[in-house]
Amino acid sequence: MVRPVAMPKLGQSEEEATIVRWFKKEGERVTKGEILFEIETDKALLEVESFQEGTLLKILVPEGETVPVQSTIGYIGEPGEPIPVAPALAKPAKKVSAPEHPAEAAEISRPAGGIRSRPSREVVEAPSAEQAALEAPLPTTKEALSIFRISPRAARLAKEAGIDPSPIAGTGPGGRVVERDVTAYLKAQGYDQLRLTPAAKKLAVRENIDILKLPSQGQGRITVADVRAAMAERPTPLNRMRQVIAERLSQSYRTAPHYFVTVSVDVTDLAAFRAELKAQGKAYTLTDFIVKAVALTLVDFPVVNSTTDGKSLRWHSRVDVGLAASMEQGLVVPVIRDADQLSLEEIHAAATELTARARAGRLNPADMTGSTFTISNMGMMDVENFTAIINPGESAILAVSSAQQKPVVKDEQVVIRTIMKMTLASDHRLIDGAVAARFINAVRQRLEETILWKRLA
């Protein structure tokens, strides 16, 4: 029996995903549990196993294509079995290169609602079946569609002129931009008065640089150098992950009133203890200690381990600490679950594994959802101090800077100690300054108390 292979829905927020790679070709056998394909979602790369056994009869969605989750992307069955007629595949084409025309881009990125419909005359006027059969099907010319429409002739003229036609108002049937509109637009924009070298024009046409948007060079002619500059400045779209980051962090920064409290932690003793443990073969990272210290402190400060939508407060009964990790394409936040319950060794093991997977881009969506508090550690980046943006859905984030040797006053003596600054960013809607101060100092104290660590380790 032929069964469809569906694009998995990996998390609540996922609407679509991209096929990165098929591990099987059409016609190859697939066993249950074998890795069949790899996908990329907003958050991660993921290998997907086959739920079925059989032959991969048909690949409907090739590598690189993006489709809504739960779409059929292929069929598994036995050789020779007929493949069902593929349902119209909703396909919001994902373009990597810069869209030629913003309006066009708007058109193609509309949400997947089936194949873009072309309302036909028959449908609009709903004539009788006999009438419909009698009439030659006329192309749609009168329906006003919200998409940008341009005739091939006008598009060609615009292309040859090296301009972006999307700002042009169409006067053709159905609002289509036709040749006369482009001609009028060029005239209105003073296109004829532009002075540019033939080579510059050729390059602009080839590279889809709108000649009308090239900066005016005063009395001089527009040259290839100007076009090249425009090419370099041409916006490129953010990758999917960056777009998500942009959206989520902007939202957080807009809705949660941030303020920042900084402390200096003296980690001299902790560093010494770490070296001691390392000598014993237990190579913990500073992060492991920080996670543990934060987790323990969060138990004491439930408001820091909570969520608000601005109207209500929700405390989390579990302490799931997110660790912001930087990757090539952006940022991921893998989560160490029940960090307050874990031993230092367990935290180390979990953090090591998650970090490795994050670097390889192989985190599952489940690995990255549901943190209740986030730590952003820039200790390796040699920074004095920094602040962080709260992960949406949480009430605070701890920004950990580099441990640096500093002259400090201790027992009225200037001595060299290893100092690490930490800044807590808090959502003022939930956390008042005093609470933040108490919380961050409690974390500081835990990190400075080597007795505690000796007990825990």
Add this chain to the structure above:
Amino acid sequence: MNASYLSNLRPDFTPFELDCGKIRAYSFQGNLQSELAAGRINPQTAADLLEDMLMVREMEEMIVKLRTGAYEPLGDFNYRGPTHVSIGQEAASVGACGALTLKDHITSTHRGHGDAVARGCGALRAMDEERLLRRIPHSQASSHAELLEEALEEHVYRTLAELFGKEEGYCKGRGGSMHIADFTVGHLGANAIVGGSVPIATGAALGIRYLRTGGIVCCFAGDGAFSNGVVLESLNFAAQYQFTNELAGDYRFGMPIIFLILNNHYGMTGRAEKEVSGVRELARRAAGFSDCNMHAEIVNGMDVLAVRDAVRRMGAACRSGEGPCLVDVNTYRYYGHSLSDPRNEYRTREEEEAWKAVDPIRTFEAQLLECGIVDQEKLEAVRARVVERNARAAIRAAASPDPHPADVIKYMYTDTSAEEVPPQYKTPAIPGELPVIKRVNGEISYRDAIKEGLIEEMQRDARVILYGEDVAEYGGAFKLTKGLLEAFGRARVFNTPISEAAICGTAVGAAMVGTRPVVELMYMDFLLMAGDQVSNQASKWHYMSGAQVEIPMVIRASIGGGKGYGGQHSQTLESLVAHVPGMYVVYPATPYDAKGLIKSAIRDNNPVMYLESQLLYGEKGVVPEEEYMVPLGVADIKRRGNDITLVAWGPAVLDALKAADQLQQELGVSAEVVDLRSLVPLDTETVLASVEKTGRCVVASQCVTIGSYMGEIVSTIQEQVFDYLDAPILRVGAKNGIAPQSHVLEAVFLPKVSDIVQAAKAVL
């Protein structure tokens, strides 16, 4: 008006008995000895008949063996063609061809290997050295016998090369087994349409009769064909009294054609006897078409001498103007329809054994031995020679070059025309007075423009003949040919029976032998009656013959519509013709083009479908009296414009011109009107250049829109100048329906000026 033509029938109901006459069967009771004694055959000819039969059988047994890899000289060769072998029928093919002369012609069938080999051999044996050398110019032969032997092997080679689809085949691999032809020996083609060659043969006889070139046509066709409509039409066509009675004036000469029924008793499997016909003997068909029963006879088809005797006698009758003749040759096909036919569903092994017992080759060998023409040793030598010759030719043919893939549509059309008329046909005698065409301010009607073109071409070239239903005294249903009979005589202008398939099919055959027929279909709707002859024969023979033959014929068809004649007299069907490659299609819209195009059509050496609009017959326009031509395949810009292109043909051109006026007046829009004039060949250049300029296009015709040639125009435009389009291309045709009789409905059915205007506005 010829008073003797006028019918003067009286009612006469006196009782009488219709005597259908007698048809003789198996009257030949001679044998080789008696034929030798009577001097009707010489020993060499007798030996040749045997060798030719052996050649046919060897070739066909080779085909059977090739299918199983059992033909040793070509163990690995993959023969892909058909396997309609005629083994068992050799006496019919060889006996008949043995009675023909070099001047004669044959047509053949899908089971035609025997006819092709026999005709070739018979012709070669009749050729002098000069003719033989023309076929094999590089021969080093030192005697006539050697030359003949080389020519025979070359004949086998070119036949096999054709069967194998090779460039050196008779038809350059374009025809193959079922369409093999060798026009140099008067083989006008085997035919894969059962009965398809019979009107062609009849037309060839018509042409020979008219040109008085001598020779006869032997039309081979199977028993199955003699239930086919076009065959019955052809028998009637050939037997018309007008060729032999007073209407023929001083040239009372019957059609020189022998209809030879290769009666092997099975159509594919259906039996003429007791199953799919109501006559025991197919020869009885002849009684239905001529009062002399076409001199019909039934002949023993397993006896090569009996067949030869019949065809000799009938040939002599035809040569003296006593044709047509019909001979029912009783023979047998040992194999099935093809090798995939096991035969046991419809006949017994005992039947087959009984026929094999009178095998034409074995019985004739016995006679040759008996008469001492050959001894056993000599007989073995002949058999060996045939086998070895065939093997050598087969090996050569299999190894010979395939046609070049790039040449897949080479030979579709010829680019020649009758620019020069051969001296014997120049300035033919005009027995009567030419009709006078009156001009008013230099204008004549569309109807008269066509007529004037016809008159000019008939004056110019005696090969141009004109026939169709009611075209003679009556002058055609639309009076277009009125006066042509009187001017040119009945030899060149005559009525036909209401047999559209035979009208078009005979034109193909007549064109093949050197005439330039112009035939008339009263309404284009009747084209469908002649579908095979137009689409499978006229359109295909230039290509299928590997450009051996040209088919310079014109089919004039008038198109109705708008006259309330209903669904079967109102159709605009040029899209059907244009869809089948091989025929030109032209459709003038003005008197000027009508005259110029009919002249070009007649002179062109391709078959041309010349369409005439009944609606336009009365339209007047300036037509020069002096000679001019309108080239085929060249569109005409009837009005210049810049904003939109209106492509049209036929009456839609006039509508488009009116629409253009209206667009100018109402919107100040300048429309360019392109009149295609020719649909095939299509002048894409003019259309594309116009659309490149204007960016908009509406295509208009009177065709029913769905599936029409308008779509082809639209596709061509969008494929080639998509980037120049400023709007979708719209079509304006008739509704996707059937022409109604009701005037009210028909007005809605047909496209109007306002429809074109509306379509133009929709895309402006």
